[in-house]
Amino acid sequence: MLDGRTADGAAISLRGLEKRFGSLAAVDDVSIDIESGEFLALLGPSGSGKSTILMSLAGFERPTKGQILIDGVDCTPLPPHKRNIGMVFQHYTLFPHLSVVENVAFPLKMRKVAKSERIRRAEAALKTVRLEGYGQRAPKQLSGGQQQRVALARAIVYNPRVLLMDEPLSALDKNLREEMQLEIKRLHSELGITVVFVTHDQGEALTMADRVAILKEGRLQQISPARELYERPANLFAASFIGEMNQIPVDYDGGVVRLGGGQAIALPQEALVQPVPPGKAVLAVRPERVRLVDATSADALPVRLRDVVYAGAGTLVIGDLADGTEIRARIPSADSADLRAGTTLHMGFPPGAMLLYGGGAA
Numbered sequence: 001m002l003d004g005r006t007a008d009g010a011a012i013s014l015r016g017l018e019k020r021f022g023s024l025a026a027v028d029d030v031s032i033d034i035e036s037g038e039f040l041a042l043l044g045p046s047g048s049g050k051s052t053i054l055m056s057l058a059g060f061e062r063p064t065k066g067q068i069l070i071d072g073v074d075c076t077p078l079p080p081h082k083r084n085i086g087m088v089f090q091h092y093t094l095f096p097h098l099s100v101v102e103n104v105a106f107p108l109k110m111r112k113v114a115k116s117e118r119i120r121r122a123e124a125a126l127k128t129v130r131l132e133g134y135g136q137r138a139p140k141q142l143s144g145g146q147q148q149r150v151a152l153a154r155a156i157v158y159n160p161r162v163l164l165m166d167e168p169l170s171a172l173d174k175n176l177r178e179e180m181q182l183e184i185k186r187l188h189s190e191l192g193i194t195v196v197f198v199t200h201d202q203g204e205a206l207t208m209a210d211r212v213a214i215l216k217e218g219r220l221q222q223i224s225p226a227r228e229l230y231e232r233p234a235n236l237f238a239a240s241f242i243g244e245m246n247q248i249p250v251d252y253d254g255g256v257v258r259l260g261g262g263q264a265i266a267l268p269q270e271a272l273v274q275p276v277p278p279g280k281a282v283l284a285v286r287p288e289r290v291r292l293v294d295a296t297s298a299d300a301l302p303v304r305l306r307d308v309v310y311a312g313a314g315t316l317v318i319g320d321l322a323d324g325t326e327i328r329a330r331i332p333s334a335d336s337a338d339l340r341a342g343t344t345l346h347m348g349f350p351p352g353a354m355l356l357y358g359g360g361a362a
């Protein structure tokens with residue numbers, strides 16, 4: 001609850017969005033519908049277009065083509081101050097000469113709200129981000145996490161219906177980052193605001209967002225809830241960008257895949273995320289789904305063990321298949337005590353763990 005009411009998030013529609021810088025298409029024909037109150041993460045490597053989409057939404061970049069609709073209203077030509085959008089950047093950009101409460105109240109001052117009212121609303125926003133009583137401090141007296149909370153309070157103090165966040169947690173250490181992830185999720189739930197969150201951190205996106213949109217070179221690769229994105233990625237780029245993924249070159253003949261070493265594996269129909277023509281393909285399996293099996297098992301593949309990396313509760317086992325393709329398994333450490341580099345063991349894949357994609361490895 002902020003200033004006595006819960007904000008209603010706005011629905012957003014990006015239609016054929018394109019942004020070119022000379023011959024470079026930073027954003028290339030991206031269309032996304034974001035529901036009212038949804039938390040959407042834009043995820044991708046550097047140069048994928050995620051920040052350009054965010055800046056276009058905010059009004060700081062003018063799209064070359066396409067439309068941006070907020071609650072059905074075409075906001076493409078509108079300047080930032082007419083969009084009623086809150087913005088939180090990677091760097092806090094707090095005014096060092098103003099107190100915390102004055103920093104939070106600053107957007108209201110720009111909107112010519114009376115001083116007593118803007119201070120009241122700023123203090124309410126600070127309470128919302130759990131900084132009640134910090135209003136008279138200077139920004140330099142706060143920790144990094146507290147400064148980011150102040151930036152959050154400043155972004156929500158005027159009750160925007162959309163909150164845009166551009167890698168706001170990347171400057172924080174691991175523990176603070178995890179704490180702020182939970183804080184932002186709490187705020188989202190409490191305020192009902194629509195959030196569009198840019199990150200290059202896959203774990204952050206999966207943890208926080210209702211849906212994740214993966215971008216590559218300005219084009220949308222997949223937009224799905226976190227579980228679907230992880231368990232059934234739409235293509236090899238999405239499969240390799242989200243988590244670890246074994247990518248094994250195979251020949252596919254419509255029901256069986258044949259590995260480079262000659263081994264054949266029967267493939268269930270549900271392993272095909274998209275139709276795959278017969279021929280060269282890639283069998284994808286998450287390392288945590290790879291099993292150590294007995295040599296007599298029907299799906300046993302001989303693996304020459306190259307490395308065993310102990311990491312507490314889990315151990316990463318790295319080896320080579322018969323044709324030299326690397327394969328990784330993540331197994332409980334209790335099962336790895338007797339494993340030694342240079343030995344041969346056998347690995348297998350449960351039918352539900354396998355995914356098949358056409359073409360070559362990503």
